[in-house]
Amino acid sequence: MRPRKPQPRTPPVGAYAVDTRRGLLGVVMGHEGPYVQLRPLGGGREWDVEPGALRSATPAERLSAATAYVNARSRGEVP
Numbered sequence: 001m002r003p004r005k006p007q008p009r010t011p012p013v014g015a016y017a018v019d020t021r022r023g024l025l026g027v028v029m030g031h032e033g034p035y036v037q038l039r040p041l042g043g044g045r046e047w048d049v050e051p052g053a054l055r056s057a058t059p060a061e062r063l064s065a066a067t068a069y070v071n072a073r074s075r076g077e078v079p
Helices: 060-074
Strands: 016-019 023-030 035-040 047-049 054-056
Touching: 016 035, 016 047, 016 060, 023 060
Parallel strands: none
Antiparallel strands: 016 023, 016 054, 023 035, 035 047
16 A cells, blocks of 8 residues: 655635745635635636645735735726
C-alpha cells in the first residue's frame, strides 16, 4: 500500500487568499470539484484555482487590496 500524498489545505469560504500563479488576491467563494473559487475584492468574475496554488493573504496584502478598491471606487472606475 502506497502512502497517500498529502492534500493541500483549502481555505474556508470568506477567507482572503492569493492565487500564486496569477499573483491575484481574492475572496474564497466556494469549492467546486478539485478547485477553489476566488472572486476579486469588491466583486467581479470568479476564477478557479488549484488548492496547491493558493496561500493565505497577509494582513498587508488585504489592506493594500482594500485600499486600491476604495480608491478605484472613489474615482468611479468600479461600482
